[in-house]
Amino acid sequence: MAASSSDSFKDLFEPTKVASLISADDAPQFLQDHGFFYQEIPEIGKLVTDLYSTNRAKGKEATLDHFKPTLRADPRLRRILDCYPETGRLQSPWGIVPKAYYSWNNPRPEVDSAVIAYMLGPQSQCSCKDGSHRRKFRVEKVDEDGTRHLPDEYLEEYLERSITMMEGGVLLVHPVLGHRTETGRSIILDAWTTQAARDQLSVKNPTKHSASIEK
16 A cells, blocks of 8 residues: 555545544554554643643653553554554654654664654644655764654655644654654654564654654
């Protein structure tokens, strides 16, 4: 189910969620094929807002475990999270990178064992380049925000999928996927298939609102 010029998969992508015709059993494969999965969940938006408004967005409560009960109430997200049972070390507030598509890593086998989770606050807009997690090119420079900004001309073959969550929700991305956060604020976290896979890569948390995963 990779992206194609005819956009034969456009019906799978709604503004606020992956279409309901993708079942819980299909959800992990959808994430693998397209490189991302998303769902508007107002309660997630409220949790994010609460953490920011009480200055806890960098604190001990801003973890994946804090959000998991709400996420796991959705059958599709529960099925995906079951594939990534190991919580990572990435934990950071995140703002916007609206002018460039970016990724958290370069293509390498190890990163297939990870998923990056954006807990999106209200008024969030994002864009993802469908299937770009299978790109072959590398970007060695790490930008000031901790990500690898991807040249637009290298992403032309991948279709853009726009996401709008007025009430907040979750965006899960493969670490190599080209994507950008355009409005809103979020908390970014990671999860892994196994502890051994997690320990192969080190996680660098940012001093501001960015973070990166590096070997």
